Amino acid sequence: MIKDFINIKDFTGEQLNKLLDLAIAEKAAFKAGKLPATLRNKTLAMIFEKPSLRTRVSFETAMTHLGGHAVYLSQADIGLGSREAVQDIARVLGRMCNAIMARTFNHEYVEQLGTFAPVPVINGLTDYSHPCQAMADLMTVQQESGKLAGRTMLFIGDGNNVALSLAAACAKLKVKFILASPEGYELQDEFVGALPEEFFRIIHDPRAAVAEADAIYTDTWVSMGQEAEKDQRAEHFKGFQVNADLLAAAPDGVIVLHCLPAKRGLEITDDVFEAHSGTIFAEAENRLHFQRTLLNVLIGKGGIE
Numbered sequence: 344m345i346k347d348f349i350n351i352k353d354f355t356g357e358q359l360n361k362l363l364d365l366a367i368a369e370k371a372a373f374k375a376g377k378l379p380a381t382l383r384n385k386t387l388a389m390i391f392e393k394p395s396l397r398t399r400v401s402f403e404t405a406m407t408h409l410g411g412h413a414v415y416l417s418q419a420d421i422g423l424g425s426r427e428a429v430q431d432i433a434r435v436l437g438r439m440c441n442a443i444m445a446r447t448f449n450h451e452y453v454e455q456l457g458t459f460a461p462v463p464v465i466n467g468l469t470d471y472s473h474p475c476q477a478m479a480d481l482m483t484v485q486q487e488s489g490k491l492a493g494r495t496m497l498f499i500g501d502g503n504n505v506a507l508s509l510a511a512a513c514a515k516l517k518v519k520f521i522l523a524s525p526e527g528y529e530l531q532d533e534f535v536g537a538l539p540e541e542f543f544r545i546i547h548d549p550r551a552a553v554a555e556a557d558a559i560y561t562d563t564w565v566s567m568g569q570e571a572e573k574d575q576r577a578e579h580f581k582g583f584q585v586n587a588d589l590l591a592a593a594p595d596g597v598i599v600l601h602c603l604p605a606k607r608g609l610e611i612t613d614d615v616f617e618a619h620s621g622t623i624f625a626e627a628e629n630r631l632h633f634q635r636t637l638l639n640v641l642i643g644k645g646g647i648e
């Protein structure tokens with residue numbers, strides 16, 4: 344039984360598949376008004392060192408749907424690692440709350456919360472990874488395409504936190520992942536780096552793989568915390584924009600995904616964003632549905648079996 348949801352690589356493909364199937368089934372039950380309030384009187388502590396729209400609203404709303412409650416804790420409130428040691432915050436929250444979700448710069452902080460808190464800890468994005476996003480993304484692909492195994496995901500842009508979790512989840516679920524990034528912005532990670540080429544490839548010309556993509560993904564070129572590199576990155580990522588010219592070479596029916604927030608006119612053009620906004624906002628909505636299932640499993644069942 345795994346208590347926390349911090350790193351995709353800790354789970355088997357079977358465990359991730361089951362979570363996705365359950366999330367899809369619970370989404371349907373929720374839409375039909377048939378999802379029971381299983382977390383009555385339970386509380387989720389939500390720690391945010393960085394801004395958020397989707398992660399905050401989806402976790403808080405998911406707790407409300409399940410009859411529970413969420414408490415928002417900003418860095419200014421609690422001083423994670425500055426006003427108080429991470430391991431002490433973990434133990435206090437573990438005594439008062441039923442789970443902790445944390446968005447931090449330093450990935451180690453979320454790991455430490457997991458080690459010291461007796462309750463489930465969920466990674467709500469770190470500089471290193473964004474596992475809940477990857478699961479909502481693949482849930483969207485599964486809903487749009489019917490089946491995941493054998494599909495090809497082309498991620499165009501920065502080898503960042505979102506790319507890392509998605510690459511790991513794709514490998515576990517037998518989806519081929521191709522990262523098209525400028526030189527110097529590749530994904531560097533022990534787990535994905537050791538994957539067979541069939542499941543993980545890095546290229547430097549986005550056009551080289553567009554024709555084989557079932558889904559094309561992009562994210563900002565400037566992640567939270569990298570604002571000082573904005574101009575330099577805009578220069579380096581020229582040619583890595585998802586635009587109509589690039590999509591002209593993609594197969595019919597290709598899915599376009601974006602974790603949001605999007606910088607229209609940079610990593611994706613306005614026209615492509617709008618043409619694919621149905622999928623992109625379904626993807627955003629799936630954050631709510633996947634995480635509601637995750638909370639049900641972690642708090643309700645004590646972890647992932």
Ligand code: CP
Pocket residue numbers: 394395396397398399468476602603604
């Ligand atoms: N995609 C995502 O995590 O969005 P927020 O940063 O708004 O939470």
Ligand code: NVA
Pocket residue numbers: 468503504505562563565566567602603604
């Ligand atoms: N890579 C982005 C994702 C935002 C959800 C960031 O870390 O800012």
